[in-house]
Amino acid sequence: MLKVVKFGGSSLASAEQFKKAGDIVKAEECRRYVVPSAPGKRFKGDTKVTDMLYACYALAEADKNFSKELSAIKARYQEIMDGLSVTLDIDGEFKEIEKNFKAKAGKDYAASRGEYLNGKVMAAYLGFEFVDPADCILFDENGDFKPQESNELLAERLGKTAYAVIPGFYGAKADGTVTTFSRGGSDITGSVVSRAVNADIYENWTDVSGVMVVDPGIVPNPAVINTITYRELRELAYMGATVLHEDAIFPVRREGIPINIRNTNAPEDPGTMIVESTLKKSDYTITGIAGHKGFVSVNIEKDMMNSQIGYCRKILSAFEENGVSIEHMPSGIDTMTVFVRETDFEAKEQNILAAIHKYAKPDMIELESGLALIAVVGRGMKSMRGTAGRIFSALAHAKINVKMIDQGSSELNIIIGVKNEEFDEAIRAIYNIFVETQI
Amino acid sequence: MLKVVKFGGSSLASAEQFKKAGDIVKAEECRRYVVPSAPGKRFKGDTKVTDMLYACYALAEADKNFSKELSAIKARYQEIMDGLSVTLDIDGEFKEIEKNFKAKAGKDYAASRGEYLNGKVMAAYLGFEFVDPADCILFDENGDFKPQESNELLAERLGKTAYAVIPGFYGAKADGTVTTFSRGGSDITGSVVSRAVNADIYENWTDVSGVMVVDPGIVPNPAVINTITYRELRELAYMGATVLHEDAIFPVRREGIPINIRNTNAPEDPGTMIVESTLKKSDYTITGIAGHKGFVSVNIEKDMMNSQIGYCRKILSAFEENGVSIEHMPSGIDTMTVFVRETDFEAKEQNILAAIHKYAKPDMIELESGLALIAVVGRGMKSMRGTAGRIFSALAHAKINVKMIDQGSSELNIIIGVKNEEFDEAIRAIYNIFVETQI
Numbered sequence: 084m085l086k087v088v089k090f091g092g093s094s095l096a097s098a099e100q101f102k103k104a105g106d107i108v109k110a111e112e113c114r115r116y117v118v119p120s121a122p123g124k125r126f127k128g129d130t131k132v133t134d135m136l137y138a139c140y141a142l143a144e145a146d147k148n149f150s151k152e153l154s155a156i157k158a159r160y161q162e163i164m165d166g167l168s169v170t171l172d173i174d175g176e177f178k179e180i181e182k183n184f185k186a187k188a189g190k191d192y193a194a195s196r197g198e199y200l201n202g203k204v205m206a207a208y209l210g211f212e213f214v215d216p217a218d219c220i221l222f223d224e225n226g227d228f229k230p231q232e233s234n235e236l237l238a239e240r241l242g243k244t245a246y247a248v249i250p251g252f253y254g255a256k257a258d259g260t261v262t263t264f265s266r267g268g269s270d271i272t273g274s275v276v277s278r279a280v281n282a283d284i285y286e287n288w289t290d291v292s293g294v295m296v297v298d299p300g301i302v303p304n305p306a307v308i309n310t311i312t313y314r315e316l317r318e319l320a321y322m323g324a325t326v327l328h329e330d331a332i333f334p335v336r337r338e339g340i341p342i343n344i345r346n347t348n349a350p351e352d353p354g355t356m357i358v359e360s361t362l363k364k365s366d367y368t369i370t371g372i373a374g375h376k377g378f379v380s381v382n383i384e385k386d387m388m389n390s391q392i393g394y395c396r397k398i399l400s401a402f403e404e405n406g407v408s409i410e411h412m413p414s415g416i417d418t419m420t421v422f423v424r425e426t427d428f429e430a431k432e433q434n435i436l437a438a439i440h441k442y443a444k445p446d447m448i449e450l451e452s453g454l455a456l457i458a459v460v461g462r463g464m465k466s467m468r469g470t471a472g473r474i475f476s477a478l479a480h481a482k483i484n485v486k487m488i489d490q491g492s493s494e495l496n497i498i499i500g501v502k503n504e505e506f507d508e509a510i511r512a513i514y515n516i517f518v519e520t521q522i
Numbered sequence: 523m524l525k526v527v528k529f530g531g532s533s534l535a536s537a538e539q540f541k542k543a544g545d546i547v548k549a550e551e552c553r554r555y556v557v558p559s560a561p562g563k564r565f566k567g568d569t570k571v572t573d574m575l576y577a578c579y580a581l582a583e584a585d586k587n588f589s590k591e592l593s594a595i596k597a598r599y600q601e602i603m604d605g606l607s608v609t610l611d612i613d614g615e616f617k618e619i620e621k622n623f624k625a626k627a628g629k630d631y632a633a634s635r636g637e638y639l640n641g642k643v644m645a646a647y648l649g650f651e652f653v654d655p656a657d658c659i660l661f662d663e664n665g666d667f668k669p670q671e672s673n674e675l676l677a678e679r680l681g682k683t684a685y686a687v688i689p690g691f692y693g694a695k696a697d698g699t700v701t702t703f704s705r706g707g708s709d710i711t712g713s714v715v716s717r718a719v720n721a722d723i724y725e726n727w728t729d730v731s732g733v734m735v736v737d738p739g740i741v742p743n744p745a746v747i748n749t750i751t752y753r754e755l756r757e758l759a760y761m762g763a764t765v766l767h768e769d770a771i772f773p774v775r776r777e778g779i780p781i782n783i784r785n786t787n788a789p790e791d792p793g794t795m796i797v798e799s800t801l802k803k804s805d806y807t808i809t810g811i812a813g814h815k816g817f818v819s820v821n822i823e824k825d826m827m828n829s830q831i832g833y834c835r836k837i838l839s840a841f842e843e844n845g846v847s848i849e850h851m852p853s854g855i856d857t858m859t860v861f862v863r864e865t866d867f868e869a870k871e872q873n874i875l876a877a878i879h880k881y882a883k884p885d886m887i888e889l890e891s892g893l894a895l896i897a898v899v900g901r902g903m904k905s906m907r908g909t910a911g912r913i914f915s916a917l918a919h920a921k922i923n924v925k926m927i928d929q930g931s932s933e934l935n936i937i938i939g940v941k942n943e944e945f946d947e948a949i950r951a952i953y954n955i956f957v958e959t960q961i
Binding site for chain 2: 314321322380382389390395396399408409410412413414418458469471472478483489491496497
């Protein structure tokens, strides 16, 4: 058994949090490769070290004095090291950083120092080897990650050490220029490391006990999902659920390595397992609910539409030409409705309508804005008859007007359209029927 | 008040039926223009006069003797005339027909004689003027109906007579060649006449008391629809409900003339009113249910599909290129399902799959055949919350697995996909919940 453990910023924000992370690593001999983020917020209103670094570097780039700002960052690390009784030549590191900031080493370099220094502290604290990803995670000239080369380099480098700390978020181009993934990219580093060492599990430690069935901003203290497939997670994430950096899924998914989302503050909780596929049933028929406000529906009617080959394609062309992505397009007989994001549609509205008229000569076009889409996702829905009945009965009972329903034969999810103002209530109604009452 | 009354073949199959039709015409002074079909079946296993004419003419065209067959047709009319005590020079008519058959006057001419002769009998029986549509319903050289010219000619001709019989089904080209509408085309004649005389109502008399909520082959003695809009009727007709010839709707719809489907054998029944729009509520929330077996679903999955502009359009192109019409295309996140008719799809299957692969590089394509689609149609669904809940609860209760759900924001209908073998049961379940129990 071999585990890669990645800790998020809140899990490493202070010496106290660092100790919890250390205890977690030490609790299992197999937790041999550790990927730390930069220190996050210690309390509400606090500033993440990454943001402090960006601000500090902005001053350097504008040739302004940044010594006060850099000292504040140094103080964050000093506080952690003091709390952990770790001794490190942090002065030398910060002299080097100061020099490079003055030489304008780049925004990516600046941001990466948060993880770099945290990796140094973590390695010293655990007694693990420090492996700098600048040597083994590669980006091309355009700043795009090179997965294959990185995997080979990392596998070779980590093959030489049984216990290592590899800071998240960054790597370097062939010429040595430090380059970062997009924000939240430590998740990707953890995934890439897991692939390289062929881990059995990629543990992703954060401040929640897993992926929740529903947004806790809508339903307080919702149930946690026990096991979720990559596909289900992608569906929930697309509709707004934020758990992992999206690009963190591909490296491990390809290798069949499950991701375990865990809570640093409640290590006894089993968290959520994210897997390729599973026979394990969801606890509640559905796996999760997610949604988004701010959609527009464009309803198009045309006599005999259904008998005209290529009619729908013509309508979609009108959106494509204007660079607007289609979300859903349920259809009746001689009528089709296209759902798009309001922000995408607004600026192009008249161009799109003109193009529809030109290509498709509809009898009628009707617009409706202020709509929300809700995805009810679950691999278990396929085998349970009556899921749709339960959903729509619950919505009817809550007096919610269903504007759209879309369920393809993948049967992994049902998409429901409601008005923005009924969005929260609709989600609560669906959550209640499946999770609370479980009738 | 002015009414055009059209009688179907079963309403004029025998002297007895003819009398009922005559009583109906005489019952209201305003029933001034009568459009008869050819005599239909008198009993199960009987042959319609139109089919007798086609068979007889096929012999003539092959230079075979057809005198026995023509006599049988003559006998049908003689029987009707005897029963009605109508005297007409039918011998002269049949000599003329025999001559024209021998001269190969055409299949359309042959078929049209059924309506022509029935019109003669009806005119004599009612004491109305006989107006030959060969003089006032025009077709172009390709056999396509010319609506505008016909309307002008008919309006002028019928403006000269207060009471007339105009046989259905046929007209003529500019050179006088008799030409017919497609089968069932007397419905169109009735509609065209209604427009020309600016009727208040177009009464279409047949052998059922109106449009039924559901196919009586699936639910015995179903409820009759009181009032239905043209749009609703089109949706039901598209999904298999057979009531009127589809082309019969346009002439009257444009003029706002309602169609009243009535039962010659039960003239006391109010029948179904087909109208452009109405505030009148349906009796049962839903207006009707119709459906079709024999669909295939093509389920396409592709990671990040939802983020790619134009992805759906590419997939639809693959179908369009192969001349296959899309029925419905519900979508999830990163997955879309295309429903097509099995008969359209079968021959093109591999071409379409190859084109999808070429244009859209999907991660997975899955086919499922043996599916049926059901349309639950109703203008009242929009204002009634919970319609979807009732439908899906009913289906769940009947243990039917819902393969697809599609409801756009027109909210006029919900399309449901089920397996072929569960089609009848699903329709019965939906009918029961809305019409029988009305809970």
